[in-house]
Amino acid sequence: MKTILHKANDRGHANYGWLDTYYSFSFANYYNPEKMHFGKLRVLNDDTVAPGMGFGTHPHDNMEIITIVLEGALEHRDSMGNHGVINANEIQVMSAGSGITHSEFNHSKENQLRLLQIWIYGNKRNVEPRYDQIKLNPASRKNKLQQVLSPYPGKEGVWIYQDAAFFLGSLEKGSMVDYTVQKKNNGVYIFIIEGSAMVEGQLLSHRDGFGISETGTIRIEAVKETEILIMDVPMG
Numbered sequence: 348m349k350t351i352l353h354k355a356n357d358r359g360h361a362n363y364g365w366l367d368t369y370y371s372f373s374f375a376n377y378y379n380p381e382k383m384h385f386g387k388l389r390v391l392n393d394d395t396v397a398p399g400m401g402f403g404t405h406p407h408d409n410m411e412i413i414t415i416v417l418e419g420a421l422e423h424r425d426s427m428g429n430h431g432v433i434n435a436n437e438i439q440v441m442s443a444g445s446g447i448t449h450s451e452f453n454h455s456k457e458n459q460l461r462l463l464q465i466w467i468y469g470n471k472r473n474v475e476p477r478y479d480q481i482k483l484n485p486a487s488r489k490n491k492l493q494q495v496l497s498p499y500p501g502k503e504g505v506w507i508y509q510d511a512a513f514f515l516g517s518l519e520k521g522s523m524v525d526y527t528v529q530k531k532n533n534g535v536y537i538f539i540i541e542g543s544a545m546v547e548g549q550l551l552s553h554r555d556g557f558g559i560s561e562t563g564t565i566r567i568e569a570v571k572e573t574e575i576l577i578m579d580v581p582m583g
Contacts, residue, residue: 348547348562349534353382355554358393365400369393371538371556385536385558386582387509390466393554395459396421401452407443411467411507413496414439414451415515415576417540419460425449429478436483438495440505444474463538467580469508479505488515490522492577514577518544518569526565526577534560534582542573 359370359377370377371391372384389410401422414421414433421433425441426448433439441447453460481504487493494503496513504513512529528535537546537557544551545568551557559565560582567575 351558353556367395387468387580396453408446413465417461420454422454439480444476447476512579538576540574543570
């Protein structure tokens with residue numbers, strides 16, 4: 348088993364006034380050669396957006412982009428004609444493929460927006476861009492893991508062009524789950540959204556990240572009430 352620990356306080360950070368953001372991996376003006384990616388996981392940004400503010404229209408290509416809203420509502424508009432709002436307990440995905448432009452704004456003029464934006468390297472290039480979002484049932488992850496992303500259309504959660512799977516868990520203090528890695532050459536990056544958990548002997552707290560590879564099963568025990576995100580991705 349190989350592991351890598353990314354403590355919350357060691358993340359990159361930028362505060363632009365309208366955007367307060369933490370980078371688990373090198374992004375924008377934050378560069379750390381030891382934090383370029385974890386396998387096919389390229390970006391994990393922890394964003395807080397001020398009321399009414401956001402990201403103006405900008406381009407992407409050949410990246411799988413996943414957004415999980417933690418608090419508030421995100422307004423989205425893109426060159427494919429999609430325009431809508433992603434609320435807490437929803438997940439959004441875009442396959443940028445051959446190229447898209449989009450904008451993202453805090454839908455509220457009064458309340459802050461908190462979200463995770465995640466980029467995954469795809470396994471196909473220049474695909475036709477696509478967009479999807481779904482509502483998640485929080486009860487489906489009470490003291491267990493809820494799959495929210497898969498590599499196949501029609502499976503649980505949204506899907507992307509990659510052999511990856513995401514799971515969310517809401518664990519009470521003392522609750523224990525065993526996670527089985529999806530494929531032999533995949534690794535797992537665990538992110539503590541809230542709370543604290545013991546993962547394979549490593550204590551993780553609020554916003555810590557923990558990468559694990561070359562193993563088959565991972566044991567997770569909540570030290571206190573904990574919200575956890577598991578990202579299972581190819582390491583090649």
